[in-house]
Amino acid sequence: MSTRLHLALRDVADAAGDTTAFGDPDDGATTLTVQRLAARVRRRRAVRGAGTAGVAASAVGAVALAGPYLTTQEISPAADPDAAPGTCRSSVATLPTGPSDVLSVELGYVAANGTSGVDAARAGIGLGTWQGGVADLQVAVSQLPVGMTDPSRLRLLVSQDDVVLGSAQYRLDTTITSVPNVLRHEVGLAEPWAGTDPRAVYGLEPEGDVWWDTLPDEQGTIDVAQRVPLDLVACDGSGGLPLGEYDVWVTTVDSLGAARGSAGPWALTVASDVPTATDLPDGFPRTVPLVDGRVVAAHRHGDGWAAEVVTLGDDRARLAADLLSRVALYVDSTGAGLPGPPSATGPVGSAPWVSGVAVPGWLVRVVASQTPDAEPSVVYVLTPTS
Numbered sequence: 422m423s424t425r426l427h428l429a430l431r432d433v434a435d436a437a438g439d440t441t442a443f444g445d446p447d448d449g450a451t452t453l454t455v456q457r458l459a460a461r462v463r464r465r466r467a468v469r470g471a472g473t474a475g476v477a478a479s480a481v482g483a484v485a486l487a488g489p490y491l492t493t494q495e496i497s498p499a500a501d502p503d504a505a506p507g508t509c510r511s512s513v514a515t516l517p518t519g520p521s522d523v524l525s526v527e528l529g530y531v532a533a534n535g536t537s538g539v540d541a542a543r544a545g546i547g548l549g550t551w552q553g554g555v556a557d558l559q560v561a562v563s564q565l566p567v568g569m570t571d572p573s574r575l576r577l578l579v580s581q582d583d584v585v586l587g588s589a590q591y592r593l594d595t596t597i598t599s600v601p602n603v604l605r606h607e608v609g610l611a612e613p614w615a616g617t618d619p620r621a622v623y624g625l626e627p628e629g630d631v632w633w634d635t636l637p638d639e640q641g642t643i644d645v646a647q648r649v650p651l652d653l654v655a656c657d658g659s660g661g662l663p664l665g666e667y668d669v670w671v672t673t674v675d676s677l678g679a680a681r682g683s684a685g686p687w688a689l690t691v692a693s694d695v696p697t698a699t700d701l702p703d704g705f706p707r708t709v710p711l712v713d714g715r716v717v718a719a720h721r722h723g724d725g726w727a728a729e730v731v732t733l734g735d736d737r738a739r740l741a742a743d744l745l746s747r748v749a750l751y752v753d754s755t756g757a758g759l760p761g762p763p764s765a766t767g768p769v770g771s772a773p774w775v776s777g778v779a780v781p782g783w784l785v786r787v788v789a790s791q792t793p794d795a796e797p798s799v800v801y802v803l804t805p806t807s
Contacts, residue, residue, distance in 0.1 A: 507672045
C-alpha cells in the first residue's frame with residue numbers, strides 16, 4: 422500500500438469520527454449546511470440530466486482592467502456576428518471595456534483538498550478541473566460600471582476560441598457595502614475582527630446556491646467572497662459542454678439588458694465523469710461505482726476492500742459521493758435498509774471526504790487524495806455490512 426493511500430485511509434477514519442458533530446439536528450449550522458448540500462446535489466443531477474437529453478482555499482483573484490481593451494481584439498470568425506455582447510455564440514472581443522465600464526472582480530475556487538491560493542486572471546492561474554457538470558466558484562465584486570442600477574445581473578461566460586459557449590448569471594445588489602458589514606450582517610461573526618479588510622464590496626443576492634464565505638489569508642486578514650455554482654452546460658441547449666479547456670469571463674448586465682464591463686479570462690477544464698468499470702481485481706464489488714480514471718490500487722482491506730483511482734476533478738470526492746448515492750440505501754421506519762434516495766451521512770459539498778454511503782452489502786467511505794507522484798486521486802474504503 423502506498424504511503425499516501427495509507428494516510429488517506431487514516432483521513433477517512435478520522436473524518437468518520439466527526440460524523441456525529443456534523444449531523445447534530447439541533448445545530449443551526451448543520452441545518453444550513455445540509456440545505457446547501459442538498460441544493461448542490463439536485464443542481465448537479467439537473468445539469469447531468471440536461472447533458473444526457475441534449476446529446477477549497479478559496480482561490481480568489483483580483484482583476485485590474487488596466488490592460489488593453491477587448492475591443493481592440495479581432496473577433497473570432499466562429500462567433501455569431503449578430504449576437505449581442507455577452508450572449509450565446511458572441512465573441513468575447515465585443516465585451517465593452519470603456520472608461521465607464523470598469524469592472525473589478527475576484528474569482529476563485531476551493532480545491533479538492535481544501536487548500537486555496539490567490540488567483541489573478543492576468544497571472545494565468547486557473548479555476549480547476551471539473552467532472553460533475555458544475556464548477557463551485559467564488560466571486561467578489563469591488564467595482565461596478567458607472568450607472569448600474571437594480572435590477573442588474575452578474576454574468577459568467579464560458580468561452581472557447583473566444584466564442585461564448587456557456588453562461589450563468591446571478592442577481593446583483595448594486596448597493597455598495599463593506600467587508601466588515603458583510604462579516605457582521607451576512608456571516609454573523611462576532612466582533613472585534615483581527616485584521617479585517619475594510620474594502621468596499623458589492624454582493625450577489627443570496628439564494629439557495631449563493632452564500633458568503635470568509636477568506637482568511639496567511640497574514641490573518643479576513644476577506645469575503647460568495648460561493649456560486651457555474652453550470653457547465655452549452656448555452657444553445659445542446660447539453661453539457663464537451664470535454665476540454667475553456668476560458669471564464671465576467672460581465673454585468675444592466676437593467677436594460679445590455680452587457681457592461683468585462684474581466685478575465687480564467688482557465689477552466691471540463692473532464693469526464695463516466696464511472697470506471699475496468700482494471701479491478703476479481704472479487705471487488707461491482708455494485709460500487711467508481712469515478713472515471715485510472716485504478717492505481719485495489720486490494721483487500723481487512724474484511725473489506727480499498728481502492729484508489731487517479732482522476733483530475735477538483736470536485737472528485739463530491740462526484741464519487743454522487744455516484745454512490747445513485748445506488749444508495751435509505752433506512753425506513755423499521756430500521757431496514759431499502760433501495761431509494763441517497764443516504765450520504767457526511768458533508769458532501771464542503772469537505773474533501775464523505776463519512777459513509779450505504780450501498781447493498783457495503784458501507785463506502787471516500788476521500789480526495791494524491792498518489793506518491795502527486796497525481797490527484799480518490800480513495801475508497803469498503804466495509805461489509807453483513
